[in-house]
Amino acid sequence: MNKYEVIVIGSGIAALTIANCLYKNKNVILFTKSNKLTSNSYKAQGGVAAAMEKEDTWEEHFLDTLTAGVFHNDVHHTELLTKNAIRYLTQLINDGMEFDQDQSGRLRLGREGGHMKRRILHSGGDATGKNLMDFMFRNVQDKLTIVENEMVIDLIVQNDQCIGIVTKAVHGEIRQYFAPFTIIATGGAGQIYKFTSNVETITGDGIAMAYRAGAVLADIEFMQFHPTILYKNGEILGLVSEAVRGEGGFLQNSRGERFMEHVHELKDLAPRDIVARAIYQQLQKGYDVFLNITQVKNFANRFPTINRICRLNGIDPDKHLLPVIPGAHFMMGGIKTDEMGQTTIKGLFAVGEAACTGVHGANRLASNSLLEAIVFGHKTAEAILTSDIKLPKNCSVLLKTNSESIILPTKQEIKEKMIAYAGIERNEISLKRVRNWLESFDFFNITVYDRRWEEIEIVNMLTVAWLIVTSALERKESIGSHFRTDYPKTPAKKIRREITRQIQKDSIRARGVEI
Structure with a gap:
């Protein structure tokens, strides 16, 4: 039986942050359905946001994050993000990660949309993601098991506890792996749209698996373009x-x-x-x-x-x-977690874009995505190191298969429908049209174990597309990245005034505020 202490699904910055934190104390295995460098993180041109200058403060970064998110953010988690940014970026630098500097040796900080200050750390100009991943992979090389070209196709849940995963190898072999801790760090679902910045492998797999397993999702309608x-x-x-x-x-x-x-x-x-x-x-x-x-x-x-x-x-x-x-770029919603990455299923954690920590609200602030992966990757690792979750004695699972022929759309058809009817602007008519089309494929009753990789990806794409559309129909307001032409926009300026007043009055939680 393939037993480990920690299973990590994904190979981006969130996955690598956790691996770097755990490999000294836990037996970790990491899975990626492609090669280990195929991820949105590796392609990330933007940097990492942190209030590193004396003229800047985490409180200002915090307020910029809330403003971009139209104050739909989880305030406590957003505070954790912006306050811990300085700590974890400093730690990375002390460990040897090189960020761009000016001629005097000071960090060269950039500015991006929504930021009122220059606070973006870059590495290699527009190669921050690549350099971060190369640095992290060097740290974990030969210190954990990395499985490439093996697709995780489902979670194993027993008595409301996630105890492992089911995978499919390139040649079709089905395998099971068991661990008391399983971490989804698979990224978002940009590939369900015709125009996207995401790599081809980002088909919503982790979110779809969590949904099938019964995990609670949140804010899934918020897709940033x-x-x-x-x-x-x-x-x-x-x-x-x-x-x-x-x-x-x-x-x-x-x-x-x-x-x-x-x-x-x-x-x-x-x-x-x-x-x-x-x-x-x-x-x-x-x-x-x-x-x-x-x-x-x-x-x-x-x-x-x-x-x-x-x-x-x-x-x-x-x-x-x-x-x-x-183009579709980042999903603000996802698998709902607490501040330590724990989902609503015992033993199942989610980190990075696949998770919904609430720090991005209705619209992510630039360069907060790599930061989220780093900060909450550390928090999740801390939770695992102090947890007493154990595997049950009996982990054997009988997989049910259904080899009946099925009719599925092509990936391109899904992409075309989603960009046309559930894209940057939406309304009830367009959303119902694409929902009816998605529901014409009986993907809810398809078992994935005996399907080809591409068919499994299509089932996952249909699942996440349906979740986005259904959630978008439920939210009858325009807020952030969710813009409905048939409903008025949320009065963000009024909300901002109220929260800003509270922040100014109590000077943020650092001095005892509860917002």
């Missing part, structure tokens, strides 16, 4: 980091109009949901949209990854106009 995805001839080429706008880049339409000037007080550095909708509306009018980088100094050196992607695809950065569209 990144405003600037590099786009040419109908093809997604890659992400253009928000840091480009932080260094002076600005948006314009094909008529040369800087349309963000009249949309928000922060203009091109407004929160992502606002910028994405503004671009979407320009596209609906028939205009193309470009990111103008004329004012970005040393673009090729500052953003080498983006520069290389442009040149490889026939886009000349020296002409200063990068064609962009919005």
Whole structure:
């Protein structure tokens, strides 16, 4: 029997943070359905947000996070995120992780949308995710078991406790692994949309598995669309980091109009949901949209990854106009957890984008995603190290299969439907249309054990798409990334005034406040 102390599903920053914290004390096995470097984390061009300068405070980072999230955030968890950012980033630096510095040896801090201060740490310009993962993999090399190209297809739950996982190897063999602690760190579900920044493997697997197992989900309707995805001839080429706008880049339409000037007080550095909708509306009018980088100094050196992607695809950065569209980027909701990563199922934890800690509210603040993975990865590891959860004596499980033929849509069909009817703007008619289409496939009654990998991914995509659409129909308001054209927008300014007043009055929880 394959027994371990900790099972980690995923290989991004959240998974690696936990592995780095646990390998000295626990027997850890980590699974990824592709190779270990195929993840959104590895592609992350943005940085990690932390109030590292004397002129900045975690309280200001906290308020910027609440503002971007339209005050839908879990306030206590958001405090944990922003206050612990300094501690864990300092620890990473002390351990040898190198972030970009200026000529005097001080951290070179960038600014991105929604931040009122320069507080973004980058590594290698726009290669922060890659450098972080390389650093973390070096630390755990040969110190835990890493299983590549083996897909985790379901959780094993016995008497309301998660005791392990079922996997499928490339050649089709079904395997079972058991552990008292199972951690889902599989990322979000960007691949259910036609336009996305996510890698091809991000098909909502972890969220779908947790739903099938009976875990509580939250805020699943909140899918953030990144405003600037590099786009040419109908093809997604890659992400253009928000840091480009932080260094002076600005948006314009094909008529040369800087349309963000009249949309928000922060203009091109407004929160992502606002910028994405503004671009979407320009596209609906028939205009193309470009990111103008004329004012970005040393673009090729500052953003080498983006520069290389442009040149490889026939886009000349020296002409200063990068064609962009919005694309599905980050899911704010997911598997509901407490501050220690514990889900509503004993022994099952979730970290990173697959989890819903509530720190992002209705719209994630730029560069808080890697931060969430790091902070709550540490918190989850702490919980596991102090937990007394044990496996039951009998872990044998009989898997039920159903080899009947099934009719499923293609991945592309799901992507087309979701972008058309449940994308940046939604309404009851469009959401019901796509929900009816999704429900025409009886995916709820499909057992995944005897299905091919692609069929399992399609079942997971259908599941998460249905969850998003159903939740979007339930939330009859426009807030953050969930924008319904048939319901009014939440009066965020009024909410902000009330919370800001409370913060100013009690000076945040550091001095005893309960918000």
